[in-house]
Amino acid sequence: MAQIRGFKRVAVVAGGVVLGLPALVVGGLFYFGIPQNAAGMAAKGICSAAFVAGRPLANLMAEEVLPASPVLQAIRISIDEPNHTVTARFAGLVTRRAALLRDRGCVVGAESDPQARAYQPGIDPNRPWPAGDVAVPADQWGPGVDVGKLQQVAEAAFVGAGDPNGANARGLAVVQHGRLLLLRDAPGLAPGTPLHGWSMTKTITGMLTHKLAAEAGLPLDGPVVDAFPAGRAPAWVEDWRKDGRKDIKVSDLLYMRDGLKSTEDYNPWGSVPQMLWGANDTAAWAAAHPAEAAPGTRWRYLSATANLLAAVDRGRFDKDETYWKYPRTALFDPIGARSATLETDASGTWVGSSYMWASVSDWARLGQLVLQDGQWDGKQVLPPGWLKRASTPATAGGDGRGYGAMSWLYGNRQAGDCKAYPGVPEDMVAMGGHWGQVVAVVPSKDAVVVRMGWIHGPYDECKLLADVLSALPK
Numbered sequence: 001m002a003q004i005r006g007f008k009r010v011a012v013v014a015g016g017v018v019l020g021l022p023a024l025v026v027g028g029l030f031y032f033g034i035p036q037n038a039a040g041m042a043a044k045g046i047c048s049a050a051f052v053a054g055r056p057l058a059n060l061m062a063e064e065v066l067p068a069s070p071v072l073q074a075i076r077i078s079i080d081e082p083n084h085t086v087t088a089r090f091a092g093l094v095t096r097r098a099a100l101l102r103d104r105g106c107v108v109g110a111e112s113d114p115q116a117r118a119y120q121p122g123i124d125p126n127r128p129w130p131a132g133d134v135a136v137p138a139d140q141w142g143p144g145v146d147v148g149k150l151q152q153v154a155e156a157a158f159v160g161a162g163d164p165n166g167a168n169a170r171g172l173a174v175v176q177h178g179r180l181l182l183l184r185d186a187p188g189l190a191p192g193t194p195l196h197g198w199s200m201t202k203t204i205t206g207m208l209t210h211k212l213a214a215e216a217g218l219p220l221d222g223p224v225v226d227a228f229p230a231g232r233a234p235a236w237v238e239d240w241r242k243d244g245r246k247d248i249k250v251s252d253l254l255y256m257r258d259g260l261k262s263t264e265d266y267n268p269w270g271s272v273p274q275m276l277w278g279a280n281d282t283a284a285w286a287a288a289h290p291a292e293a294a295p296g297t298r299w300r301y302l303s304a305t306a307n308l309l310a311a312v313d314r315g316r317f318d319k320d321e322t323y324w325k326y327p328r329t330a331l332f333d334p335i336g337a338r339s340a341t342l343e344t345d346a347s348g349t350w351v352g353s354s355y356m357w358a359s360v361s362d363w364a365r366l367g368q369l370v371l372q373d374g375q376w377d378g379k380q381v382l383p384p385g386w387l388k389r390a391s392t393p394a395t396a397g398g399d400g401r402g403y404g405a406m407s408w409l410y411g412n413r414q415a416g417d418c419k420a421y422p423g424v425p426e427d428m429v430a431m432g433g434h435w436g437q438v439v440a441v442v443p444s445k446d447a448v449v450v451r452m453g454w455i456h457g458p459y460d461e462c463k464l465l466a467d468v469l470s471a472l473p474k
Helices: 004-032 034-052 060-068 070-074 147-155 198-214 238-242 250-254 272-276 280-289 305-313 321-335 361-370 386-391 398-403 462-469
Strands: 075-080 085-090 094-101 104-108 167-174 177-186 354-359 429-433 438-441 447-453
Touching: 004 034, 034 060, 034 070, 034 075, 034 085, 034 094, 034 104, 034 272, 034 398, 060 070, 060 075, 070 075, 070 447, 104 386, 147 177, 147 462, 167 305, 177 361, 198 305, 198 321, 198 354, 198 361, 198 386, 198 429, 198 438, 238 280, 250 305, 272 280, 272 438, 280 305, 305 321, 321 361, 354 361, 361 386, 361 438, 361 447, 386 429, 438 462, 447 462
Parallel strands: none
Antiparallel strands: 075 085, 085 094, 094 104, 167 177, 167 447, 429 438, 438 447
């Protein structure tokens, strides 16, 4: 009998452990913010794809969300098309909602905005690019262009389009001497569909900062804590004044030399998901990290840094409404980038690290603006000097030589991501984004190359760029 009672006690304890395991697992998930952040990612991503990009609703979950992580299989989505909202539920445990807001894109945690209007993709089929969206016919590309090779490279680039486990290209554009030689969207995408640039947004944030420095007195070489006019400083500025962070300059943010103790971690529990989908105020989240290295002495690629820069930019405006419109009025409209949208977080700050959308044609316009050092149709849209600033390495040595002002220096022979590819010129300056986005500006070829995608499989970006450029004359 004693043995039976002992067995029963063991069975009860074992049963309790087994029954308690799901609770431990769920508790662990919530501790790391995984259900909240996953639901936030899904709500935000589908809202933006549906209402910022104007994509058909039917397959957005499968195309935009599920390939990123198996954990996202636990999410169920509901789309309220009339009110431009998307609700995501993670295993019935947590619910997040995103809504389209006027001049702000889709925002997690926002209420429906009756004044917001969903974007409808479209192109100008009657005028040559950049005034319209018509590419130059291949028989008019001119001497020196290897027509067959460029067409072959373009065909190869779209092998696996639509397959998230392949290269999954979504768009390609090639510009030389101000002429759009090639423009392609992936099958199933309407021409002119805005595509998510991910970290290419950082370069746009840098360009806007450069413009504010020249035209609104933003002091790039001054401390961040002194960069805000009276009444416009966020709460975290006072904390920075109390320690070594008070010495971080605006230019340190622009070149990612702030020295903060942060990481670039894309795991479901990592820093980037915590910031993008777990924090209402991405800049405040970034600012809460302590100093780790002296400002200006260490380069570290951090999405958090770009969001701090976006908050500094916000401080230059008396009204948030003017700030929200600024990317369009200052940059997009003057060059005809009608599809472009720079989104904000719930606090109202641009998500300067990650959330800009534009069509392939408009990404090419932005690249051409950089190539022309800010000039467009006889006007100086972006103050002179951005190309030089973007091309200047962040540090004199180390990995920072492969990065400029919110821009990648892929061809840098010491630290560039494409340093092993002779076909990638040393003067290439690039916007680079997660999952295969690139806008490469190549002064030595007077060329811009745009490639958009959504990859979770093998893809060689450097080879693509080298192959395209090999088909172009100087």
